[in-house]
Amino acid sequence: MIDPKALRENPTKFRQGAADKGVVIDFDRLIALDERRRAVMTDLESRRAEQGRLGKETGPKMGQLKGKLKAAMGAEAAAISAELAELERKPQSLKAQIAALELELASVEPAWRELLMTVPQPPAADVPKGTGAQDNKELRRWNPKGFDSTKSFEAQRGFKPKTHLELVRDLKLADFERGVKMSGTRHYVLTGMGMRLHQAVLRYALDFMADKRGFTPMGVPVIVREECMMGTGFFPFGREQAYHIEESKRGNAHDLFLTGTGEVGLMGLHADEILSASDLPRTYCTLSTCFRREAGASGKDTAGLYRIHQFDKVEQVVVCQALESESRTWHAHMMESVEMILQSLGLPYRLLQCCTGDLGMKNEDMVDIECWMPGRGDDGADGRPTGDWGETHSASRLGDYQCRRLNLRYRDGEGRTQFAYALNNTVIASPRVLIPILEMHQQKDGSVEIPAPLRVHCGGATHLRPA
């Protein structure tokens, strides 16, 4: 959520930001609603003040009169009744006015709020303008020794690479048929060493963040209330991407939702809290199962482990003070963590600065990290894929947009409360990251060499071999 005061003071900034993101918002209506809302509030409040004053002045007297009225008779009673009616006239008319204003506010306020929630966070000034992924700018890339992602796999390694689908089949690492049998399309079963490799990479990543980067590991709910999804900014727009658990039909008041990322649980932790400045930054990581409906992705990446409904992810978030410099420092730190991990796994990768059109609602800045996947991409002359980049990570700076929605604040040095800044980034998402691991480390004999850091979690094995 954006700051409504900031919108009032500088509407152009938000109009431009929405335009840069390719989002259409009826700002005129929003501004009109805001003005009406404030006018009604001012009026309402002054009448309530008047009501309170009157109540204090004449209220006790009315109480007394009512007491007397019970005991009085005849002409005396009539006189008291008349006096009472006179006393009640003004507060009663005030009451009617207040009720009318309240009614209006009850329609204006929610409409205003709903529209306000849809205003996207304006991109940071240095984010390149663009309309979609094709306008993203590569920041840098890295290659392991002896491999260059601009040259063909075969030329460098001396054999044609298998795709991860073929490797998974030949090495018996996953069973798609039975996954689909149980749960439908885009489901899978990890089998044997496939499951071990999956767990190994997750465990390695979580340990890395805790041991080498000082992040606090957390186990958080993956079943959350709607407020959590709203607060973290995944709703209302991402609603059709989330699995919905209907509980209200069973008598409970709240439906629940499965989270698509550990970010929801980590950021929801401190919702509605006021932290002290010394509590910041909070640096958390979690390992959680992620659920995504992938609505609208029909036909894309339908085969294999790339686009699936359920996966596991180690996620990192930072909640820091509301300073641009601090946000940027942590952003770099989070990306550095990922680069360290990818380098240790020997995976070529590149960093892409996302353009304004590719940021999404809540981000002011985002860098995607893509790994080189030899089994992806267009087919070459031999009918085999020529390799392509595939997104494995996404590092976002959210400014105060998310914490404002979550009502997550801290008390700064001067004792003022402020909305904190938030950031998040993938640490590792598996099984997707198994794709580059398998494809990059495959050997001519059909085996796959397990990257050194993962072996300890694979029972000491150095290779995956066909049975």
Add this chain to the structure above:
RNA sequence: GGACAGGUGGCCGAGUGGCCGAAGGCGCUGGUUUGCUAAACCGGUAUACGCGCAAAACGCGUAUCGCGGGUUCGAAUCCCGCCCUGUCCUCCA
């Protein structure tokens, strides 16, 4: 899933129609004093929104006693609905 009890400020806790944004205590904090530790005394100590101000400070106002609605000139207090928490029973990795 069943039964009962209960939700008041950072915490504890008083408060059954106007004098209550709310006693008292604890905590925190500023000060005074006692040559240390500690104590005593005095003061301060919620959040949001609106208006004023160029803005901060500040001033004024409104709302908030779990949430929503109702009764009333007036609700922490009365009525209705809901949510949540605790305890016991049941079930369970």
